[in-house]
Structure formats: structure tokens, C-alpha cells
Amino acid sequence: MNVKATNKVETNRYELELEVSPEEFNEAINTVYKRESKKMNIPGFRKGHAPRAFIEKYYGEEVFYEAAIDHLYRPMVMEAVEKSGLQVISIGEFKIDEIGKDKGILCKLNVVTKPEATIEGYKGIEVTHPAVEVTGEDIDREIDRVRERNSRIITVEGRAAENGDIVTIDFDGYVDGKQFDGGKADNYELTLGAGQFIPGFEDQVVGHSIGDEFDVNVTFPEDYHAEELKGKPAVFKIKLHEIKVKELPTVDDEFVKDVSEFDTLDEYKKDIEKRLQEQREKAADSDVENQLVEAIIEKVQAEIPDEMVENEVDEIINSFAYRLQSQGLKLETYLKYTGQTTDDLRVQYKPQAERQVKVRLGLEKIAELEGLKPTEEETEAEYQKLADSYGMPLESVKNLVTVEGINGDIQNQKAIDLVKANAVVVEKKAEEEQAGEKKPAKKRASTKKKAEAAEGEEAAEKPKRRSSKKAESTEEKNEG
Template structure:
């Protein structure tokens, strides 16, 4: 076997490997001999299976294993030439070119190492921003939200038609093609008009009704409706309005303040407003960080700092982005990719620039996190997966195991690290302190 290793840049090395077919067959013989000692095969006792029988039955698999073993030996030899160790490698070596003939197997491999990232004076690149302000209108709206949780509905006093924001008490029965369907009937049902609780068009069609009036409402079920037998069907609902109610907000007295500010000895409206103001301000700040500052700072870091990227990692990220995008391709695009390998390669390579940016940012974030002593524990990753599972009604243990098998957990950890890091950079000190208190 011949191995020639050459350092391309600070983090990548090319390795040319030539393996004779004789070496491959010798390795096949060695693997088959070892397997024959423990293999079970019909017609033979355990340990008595002829090596020739093993090779005859598992020839292709044995050749693949033999080649992989020899490639590993080639990589180890290349690392010695480069004066590196296997622990220095990042990502699996990838085959750039492979040729076979009657005499030998030739391959060009690329092995990659972790880059050294120096972020001198990165603080100067942090974009400036103004602390978010809270308007009286926003504060009043948030206060009203809190009061609504303790509000009650009462019949309206004046005689008028139903309008958006009212609560309607009514009977309804739904029909498709003149026939009633299961789940389409209720009596004295209460619905907030404008809540979008019913299918689109239903609540809007009720506006203008007066108590005691009846009406037929014709609306289509959405095409993606959860019940397949109803999805996309035109339905007619016969309704009768019995009562119009309105939401009556409670008075903000001492008793209610204690419920809105639990744990406070002498709660006041001023104290509530200050608490709500802090809450709104923090929400605005999180939004500003995640939707604007984070992206702007990341783009600046990527553009400002230059270092060699490990090609193995870039190739992996390109594959991930390409596979992720497949679900967005049209049928024509997918057909072209399946039938034309050159087009498939071109399409995949079109993701390479974004992959480079993503990989570069990953190393920058990793180094920034070390500089600022920000980290994410394995327990935090598990909590994030469990939270996602609960949101979608999935089994958290199964989702965690599935993500582990797919190798998704490192990406989740990096995502959490990014969020934590950028919050650490942009969030004012007083906000950080209050966040830590809430976490406790």
C-alpha cells in the first residue's frame, strides 16, 4: 500500500492512497479466517466452517470491510507523515476521488483538523442598539390581558346585534349535501366572536345577528382539516342565537392585586405596572436580539474574521442543507436530480457557500463562548428536547433517542449555545440578573 500525505492549508490535508488488489484479497482472507472460527453456517459445525465457504457467501461484504480496514491504515500512516494524531481530526475523512482497475484501488482522501480561531477585538464589532421603550398603549393592553383572566361574561343590557368581541350563546347543526354529520351539532354553545375557534368564515357570518334570530351559514371546511371526511367539503350550519354576552373586566382592587402579584406584601397598581413594563421590555429585547442584532453581529463576524475551514465539516454541512431542502423542491426538480447525476451534484454544490458560512459561524461561536465562559450542559439539551416533545404531544424519551440516533443532539446544543451566547452579549446586566432570578 502506498500513501502520500500533503498539507493543503492549516486545517486540511490531501491523502493519495494506492492499494493493490493482492493486499485487498489478503485482508479479505484475514477477515474471513477470523469470522469462520465463530460463524454458524448450515452443514458445518461452529468453528469448522471453511474460509472458502465464508468468502463465497459474503464476498462483496468482505471486500468492503477489507477496503475500509486498509483505508483506516492509510489514514493512520498519513497522520504519522503529517505529525498529527487521530484525536486532532475533525469529521470523518471523505473520499474525493476513487478509481479501480485490475491491479489496484486508487483513492484521493481529505482529512481535516480543527482550526485555530482568534477573535481579537471582537467587542468593537458588537452593534450598538437602544434599549426598547414601552408605550402606555402596550402597558394598558397587557394590564387588560391580566384582568381578562379574572373577567366574567354577562348578558348585554341594550338591545343590539352581535359584533366582534361579543360572546354568543347559540344552537347549531351542520349539514353536508343535506345530511347532518357527526360532531356538527351543539345546543347553548358559547363562542367568542373573533376568536377564530370555528372554521374560517363561520364567526364572521354570525356578526349582525340579533337574539332569537335564525340563520343558515354556508362555509367550506379547510382542505387540511383534521377530519378527512370533512376536509374541503362545503357545509351549511343552521344556527339560532339565544343570547349575547360581553366580557366584564373586574375592578383592580386589593384582592385582585394580590392574585396578580403573588408573594408581594403590599401590592399596588404602580407595582403591577412596573412588573408588566419590565416584562414587555424584556420580550421586546429578546425579539430585537434574536431577529435583528444576532443576525447582524453574526454576519459581521463571518465577514471580519478569516481562517481555513475543515473541508470535511463543510461537506457534511452541505449534505445536511441539501437533504433538508429536498422537501421544498418541485416534482420536476426532484425528477431531474434522480435522473441526472451532474444536475444533482450542481444542486448540492449550490448549498456550499451557505454551508461554509454556517461552519465558520459554528467555530466563531464556539470560541466566543469560551472567551465569555458561556456553556450548555447535556441536561439543558435534554430539557430542550423534552420541551419540544411536550409541545407536539410526543413521547420525550422516544424523541430523545430518535435525535440521538440521527446525530441531531450536537446541532441542538450548538443552537442553544448560540442563543445563550448572544443573550449574554446583548442583554443589559440588570436583565441578566432578573433572568437568573426567574430561572431559580
């Protein structure tokens, strides 16, 4: 196969003139003849044993042309893309101009190419570093959460119900003297003061004791979900069976020994403070990186073809479907439950795809301008990191993930690290953050730190791994 010409049609779009020699074409015809002839009945021959010349005479000379073209298409397209030297992202129209045993094939292939991006001003970007502070109240709130997890429910006797109690009741509701759907239940557990029921209901249970039978008079809100009950007065007949209360453990050294590896409350509080500090530093660094990504998106200039965005939408939906599958749910089932279609998902994810494409183009351009390339050691380390993360043998990961994809990820990470290292970070004080003020603050150059890979939908604004061999061939993806 030969690429006779590469013609630029418009920005990011080319027409490749291709030529398949008569020898190559006839070889392809012979290949498909051996396969297809087994299904053919030719008078005078046993099924599958008719010579090619007899079949072509019986059905016409072009009988195997279409199958031969199908046989040649994929390798021809891949070779054409490689020989053209273009960075093809999508395959378009394929048109045959001439075809014949003596001529071979003269054809044209339209392709869409990766856009040329430009970016300026990626050094010295000013971003705000959120305040990182852990207060005594923060530590107390964390301890309270642990107390909640370690609480126990005990039955209360000898007193009336109070806000905060968990009561077990029977209730039977009436509107206009008639029972209504959903208004009756037995042995229902209700936390008083939690606002689970209609306003005023729980307040009227407070003060009653075990065994009491009484009425609760309320009015359904005007915006109540059931049309027939909106704004209607109702009477609920109540019987109170049980009063329980959540008992929280006392915060002391014994509590600490039960819930942690520490022996004293002081040690436990210091550990909580350290963990909260680390979490908030990590969140603050992620916030800074998100600001830098936003700045890159604004600064990169490129005429991005629609096909590139649509390919990215495909990647996002495939990734979403894989996550659903890992939870035992098919995409089709999810769409049915949510009343959506695949087209709805495509519309929903298109803005995200546009941003991902743009930031990736920006980072790739920065890496090119700065000469950022991964070393063999970095590539191997990234493969090992993936193997450890997924619990797979290293060689299995290498078979699934292309080295080009791995190196692209490393290169893009180097680019974002460089942008971070050269950014001007404004430190925001805690009191300013609480007050929502924007006062001038002290500036510092950022330190270079490895960006953490985001999980789930938050990864949308960051360069995404594009290294699965299943999606390696653009031609394969767009053939249909």
C-alpha cells in the same frame, strides 16, 4: 499502516497514498477467517473446521480479501487522517492499487479538508442598538392580557345581542334554495364582531334576542375557498339560544393579590415595567449580536467545499428530527403530513447551513488570530451548565459531549464577545424607530456581554454545538 504520500489534488482536496504491510494484512485475513469459516462447507471437513489453507485452495486465495479490507478500513482511515495532519471533514473515494499476501495493500484515499478562512475588519463594526423603552401603554397592555386570562363568561338576559357578545346559535344555510355542505350547525358559539363568519353575517345577528328565529342574507366572497360557493348569495336560517359576555376583573389591589405575589397595583406595575425592560434589553442585545453575525458572514473569505455544507445540512435535519421525536412525532410522519421529501428539506436548509458554516469559520479564525482559548475552569463550568440544563449527571454529559466540542463552543463565544466588545453601537431613539427614520445617533463602544444561546430555528445564524460523540468521527459519517 503507513501514509506514503499526501498529494494535493485541488483546493481542500487531497489524495493520501496508504500502505498496509503484509503482516498487517495477513493478521486481518486470519481474523476474518476465524469468523467467516464457521459458515463454510468444505468437503472432508465438518462445517466451520476447515483450515484456512484448504478454504483458500477450494475458493481461491482471495476468498478473504474483501472481508479483510472491510475489517481494516475504519481503523486504517482514522489512522491515515491522524497521520496526515489534515483537518478532514469528509472521506471520498477509496481505491486499491495493489493487494496480496506478500505485498500487503497499496491504496489511495481521497479526502476533503476544512478550508482556510481569512477575515479582516472584525473590530469596529458599526451596528444599531434598537431603542428600549417601556411606556404606560405597554404596561396596560400586559395587564389587559392578564385580565383576559382571568376573565369569566356570564350569561346575559334582558337585552339584545351586541358586538363583543358570545352567542349560541343554530344555523342552516341555503344557496339557490338548497342546503350546502358545511352550512349547518347546532349550538354553535360565535363571538360577534370577531370576523369569524362571512362578512355581514355577524352584523345581522346583532340586535336579536334569546329565542329569536330570523334569516341572515349574505354573499360569499369571490375568493371563497369552496369553488361552488364563490360569489353566491346565501340565506342562513338562525335560532338564537343564548347570549354571553366575557367579564374582565377590575384592576385594583385585590386583582393584584389574586394574580401576583404583590399587594398593591403600584408594586405590580413596577414589576411589569422591570420585566418588560429586561425582556426588551435582552431582545435588543440579541438583535445587535445578529447584526454582528451578519457582518462576520460578509467579511469571512473561504472556499467552502460542498461536502462541508452537506454535512451541516445533515446536522440540521438530525437536530430537527430529534426535536420532532421529543414531541412524539417521527420525521417520516412529518414529511408525509406536509407532503415533503428529505430532498425538499435539504434544499430548504441549505442556505441556513451555508451561513452556519461561514460564521463558524469566521469565529474560529478570529479566535486563532486573537489567541482565544478556553481555560480548564471554563470547560468544566460549561459541562456543569449542560448537566444542569438537561438534568443529567456530570459524568454522563462528559461521556456524550467531547471536550473538543465544548472547547470549540467556548472559543467561538469568546470570539463573538470580542467582536461585540470592539463594535461601535449606534443607539437608536424610540421616536426614530417608530417613525422609521435613520438619523445620526450617538455612538458608543459596546460592553462585553455573554451571548444568550438561541432556541429552535433562531439558532441558525449562530455557531452551533458540534460536540456529540455520535457524530465525532467524520469517517464514520461518510463511510456509507
